[in-house]
Amino acid sequence: MTIALFSDIHANLPAFEAFLNDLDSRDVDAVYCLGDLIGYNVWPNEIITAIRQRKVGTLAGNHDQKTTGYAYELVSAYHRAYLNTLPAHIRLEFKFSAGPLNIVLAHGSTRSINEYVLEDTDESYVLGMMAEADADILCVGHSHLPYHRIIQSGDNIKHVINIGSVGKPKDGDPRGCYVLLTLTEDINVEFIRVSYDIEKAAKAIKASPLPNELADRLRNAF
Amino acid sequence: MKIALFSDIHANLPALEAFFADVETHQPDAVYCLGDLVGYNIWPNEVIDEIRKRRIPCIAGNYDFGIGRSSDDCGCAYKTDEEKALGKISIAYTNQVVKNEQRAYLRTLPAHIRLEFQLNNDKLNVLLVHGSPRKVNEYLFEDRDEKSLLRIMEQADADVMCFGHTHQPYHRILPTVVTDESHYRHAINIGSVGKPKDKDPRGGYVVLHINENSSVKDKDSIWVEFIRFNYDIEKAATAVEDSPLPNEYADMLRNG
Numbered sequence: 218m219t220i221a222l223f224s225d226i227h228a229n230l231p232a233f234e235a236f237l238n239d240l241d242s243r244d245v246d247a248v249y250c251l252g253d254l255i256g257y258n259v260w261p262n263e264i265i266t267a268i269r270q271r272k273v274g275t276l277a278g279n280h281d282q283k284t285t286g287y288a289y290e291l292v293s294a295y296h297r298a299y300l301n302t303l304p305a306h307i308r309l310e311f312k313f314s315a316g317p318l319n320i321v322l323a324h325g326s327t328r329s330i331n332e333y334v335l336e337d338t339d340e341s342y343v344l345g346m347m348a349e350a351d352a353d354i355l356c357v358g359h360s361h362l363p364y365h366r367i368i369q370s371g372d373n374i375k376h377v378i379n380i381g382s383v384g385k386p387k388d389g390d391p392r393g394c395y396v397l398l399t400l401t402e403d404i405n406v407e408f409i410r411v412s413y414d415i416e417k418a419a420k421a422i423k424a425s426p427l428p429n430e431l432a433d434r435l436r437n438a439f
Numbered sequence: 440m441k442i443a444l445f446s447d448i449h450a451n452l453p454a455l456e457a458f459f460a461d462v463e464t465h466q467p468d469a470v471y472c473l474g475d476l477v478g479y480n481i482w483p484n485e486v487i488d489e490i491r492k493r494r495i496p497c498i499a500g501n502y503d504f505g506i507g508r509s510s511d512d513c514g515c516a517y518k519t520d521e522e523k524a525l526g527k528i529s530i531a532y533t534n535q536v537v538k539n540e541q542r543a544y545l546r547t548l549p550a551h552i553r554l555e556f557q558l559n560n561d562k563l564n565v566l567l568v569h570g571s572p573r574k575v576n577e578y579l580f581e582d583r584d585e586k587s588l589l590r591i592m593e594q595a596d597a598d599v600m601c602f603g604h605t606h607q608p609y610h611r612i613l614p615t616v617v618t619d620e621s622h623y624r625h626a627i628n629i630g631s632v633g634k635p636k637d638k639d640p641r642g643g644y645v646v647l648h649i650n651e652n653s654s655v656k657d658k659d660s661i662w663v664e665f666i667r668f669n670y671d672i673e674k675a676a677t678a679v680e681d682s683p684l685p686n687e688y689a690d691m692l693r694n695g
Binding site for chain 2: 218221245246247248249269272273274275298299301302303304305306307308309310311312320400401
């Protein structure tokens with residue numbers, strides 16, 4: 218089965234629509250969102266409406282808990298109640314003939330909603346956290362820096378996947394990013410990049426009380 | 440937020456289509472399927488396709504586990520020789536009609552999905568299983584000994600445990616004490632979309648309401664809504680009668 222994972226949309230509607238168009242062109246069996254629907258742009262309600270209508274299993278991100286500041290005060294009371302009841306983690310527990318396999322989805326880390334799990338985070342630290350969470354595959358967002366890290370742990374292989382960001386990439390590639398995780402005999406991780414109308418999103422920032430610098434960050438992905 | 444939970448469709452496409460129409464009127468924020476997509480009716484491939492098309496997160500039921508592995512054992516606890524004989528026809532028929540791609544989907548479904556909430560600085564774990572956390576084909580009936588049910592939930596670290604498999608819906612609130620504080624656990628059987636067994640032939644499912652104040656400390660802070668919907672039972676029953684499946688399965692649909 219193929220599972221699509223996306224996160225860190227950050228109220229960027231042009232990027233989100235381009236992502237949805239790309240997603241709908243693919244054979245995907247389940248979709249999860251790893252949080253940070255809001256902040257940094259002007260369309261938080263449109264993003265939340267679409268995610269709720271599609272009934273996507275969604276986690277809370279650290280920005281989804283913020284309430285003060287222009288970008289956060291745009292969120293309607295109805296959608297705020299939704300954000301306040303999002304789960305922190307979702308676990309998918311498989312029982313394959315080769316043995317159990319647990320996929321854990323978290324926004325930052327399994328320990329904290331705003332902890333960064335980066336590609337070069339100390340290996341023994343990551344393994345300790347995954348052992349504590351009983352995770353074989355840990356999928357996170359939050360840093361906007363996508364990677365797939367394979368760590369040998371005794372006889373076991375652990376996977377850490379940062380799924381990147383749909384609406385605010387920071388890895389020098391301004392296109393939106395999401396992941397297709399395919400489970401067959403093997404585990405296959407595919408990073409998908411999606412072009413979108415960056416100028417539309419940048420102009421919306423410039424026309425709003427948000428700092429203009431955020432527009433440049435979209436253009437240059439930092 | 441509202442989470443719709445449904446299961447035990449058992450290849451009953453008219454019931455599944457009616458469920459999809461009904462659930463839209465409740466506007467849930469998320470939908471999960473708790474397994475047993477196939478068996479007993481003539482549309483196993485169509486039911487799988489409809490669930491995949493909607494990208495509904497789904498766990499494996501005992502029937503899905505069996506068919507996914509082309510097994511002649513669905514893990515069903517038939518009581519009489521007659522039930523066993525009918526069951527054999529159903530699993531042989533289902534193995535014959537299910538296509539490779541759909542079988543591969545059944546084979547890679549997860550066993551459990553766990554939603555870990557952190558509300559009011561407290562944990563609330565919602566565990567979705569087909570039968571029980573211990574076994575895909577364990578029946579957790581409403582009259583299960585309270586201590587046994589609590590032990591199962593404690594071992595699985597589940598505050599809210601949702602399951603299907605028996606096709607008989609109920610919600611039991613189990614009071615307990617954890618580190619000197621009241622702690623309420625919820626055992627929820629979500630019923631069956633396509634093969635109800637509680638004398639009500641309508642399809643059944645659940646909408647679970649979690650709000651900002653939901654807590655293991657307040658037994659009324661989680662609302663479980665049981666929903667029943669009508670569907671074209673005759674269409675499903677007649678299709679069974681026109682197929683190699685035993686006619687008894689048609690009468691069971693009519694009588695719930």
